[in-house]
Amino acid sequence: MRLRRYxxxxxxxxxxxxxxxxxxxxxxTITTAGVTLRNGNHLMLxxxxxxxxxxxxVNDGAGGAPIDLGRLASLPDAxxxxxxxAIQAYLRExxxxxxxxxxxxxxxxxxxxxxxFRRVVRExxxxxxxxxxxxxxxxxxxxxxxxxxxxxxxxxxxxxxxxELELHFPPALGExxxxxxxxxxxxxxxxxxxxxxxxxxxxxxx
Numbered sequence: 001m002r003l004r005r006y007x008x009x010x011x012x013x014x015x016x017x018x019x020x021x022x023x024x025x026x027x028x029t030i031t032t033a034g035v036t037l038r039n040g041n042h043l044m045l046x047x048x049x050x051x052x053x054x055x056x057x058v059n060d061g062a063g064g065a066p067i068d069l070g071r072l073a074s075l076p077d078a079x080x081x082x083x084x085x086a087i088q089a090y091l092r093e094x095x096x097x098x099x100x101x102x103x104x105x106x107x108x109x110x111x112x113x114x115x116x117f118r119r120v121v122r123e124x125x126x127x128x129x130x131x132x133x134x135x136x137x138x139x140x141x142x143x144x145x146x147x148x149x150x151x152x153x154x155x156x157x158x159x160x161x162x163x164e165l166e167l168h169f170p171p172a173l174g175e176x177x178x179x180x181x182x183x184x185x186x187x188x189x190x191x192x193x194x195x196x197x198x199x200x201x202x203x204x205x206x
Contacts, residue, residue, distance in 0.1 A: 029050070030174060030175045030176065030177055031047065031048065031049045031050070031169070031173045031174055031175065031176045031177070032047075032048045032176070032177045032178075032179070033045055033046070033047050033048075033167070033169070033176055033177070033178045033179075034046040034178075034179050034181075035165075035167070035178060035179065035180045035181070036180075036181050036182070036183065037156075037180075037181070037182045038182075038183065040156075040161055041155050041156040041161060042153070042155055042156075043097060043099075043104060043153060043154055043155070043156060043165075044151070044152075044153040045095075045097065045151065045152040045153065045167075046149065046150075046151055047091075047095070047149065047150045047151070047152070047173075048147045048148070048149050049147060049148055049150070049173055050146070050147060050148075050174075051072075051087075051117065051120065051121055051146065051147070051148040052066075052067070052068075052069055052072060052121075052146075053172070053174065054087055054090075054148075054172055054173070055067055055072060055083060055087065057171075057172035058083075058086050058087050058090045058172055059083045059086055059087075069121065069124060069125045069128065069146075070125050072121050072125075073118070073121045073122045073124075073125045080114065080118060081114045084114050084117050088109070088111050088150075090170060090172065091109065091111075091150055091170070092109055093170075094168070094169070094170025094172075095150075095152060095167075095168065095169060095170060096167070096168045097152065097154070097165070097166070097167050097168075098165075098166045099156040099157055099160040099161075099163055099164070099165050099166075100157065100159070100160035100163030100164065101163075101164075101166070102157040102160055103157070104154030104155060104156065104157070105154055105155040105156070105157055105158075106154050106155055107152060107153070107154035108152070108153055108154060109150065109151070109152050110150070110151040110152075110153075111150050111151075112148070112149060117148055120146060120147075120148055121146070123146070124146030127146075184199075
């Protein structure tokens with residue numbers, strides 16, 4: 001594991017991430033995490049990960065042969081649902097957020113239903129089959145079409161708004177690209193000339 005620091009608008013993100021290889025020339029093929037802070041204390045994290053890699057790391061064991069997409073797509077319902085529950089449990093335990101060294105208040109994980117997870121896997125398998133037939137086995141489409149989502153949201157503990165935000169990503173996610181934002185919104189009323197809005201492009205302190 002290694003630490004990387006991401007600073008943004010008074011917050012520092014310390015990210016514990018594992019290392020994996022990145023495929024070149026075929027678009028982004030690593031885990032992504034979009035972190036958004038709204039209203040000063042409501043944090044939302046949207047995770048997108050490779051379901052095949054995650055399945056192997058969580059369900060096949062370190063010494064087992066990785067499952068292929070076709071086999072995963074055709075697993076019996078009971079086995080598939082049990083494996084997906086294991087992935088959810090892994091993320092619930094290993095994906096954590098702390099603010100000023102304190103956990104989020106009222107954290108909630110959300111996962112797509114097992115049927116949606118299976119649909120993503122099956123459609124990804126069919127795209128690869130068709131691409132192999134049409135292009136001689138080379139698959140150039142953005143692999144992130146096959147990625148699965150998970151969400152975590154909660155509230156920063158009272159008094160932690162000016163402290164550091166610490167995220168921990170479990171090793172099965174591999175390398176993670178994180179984006180962080182604190183969006184601002186306005187409700188504007190037009191006059192006879194319409195609406196004109198002006199604000200600084202750079203965040204405060206830049």
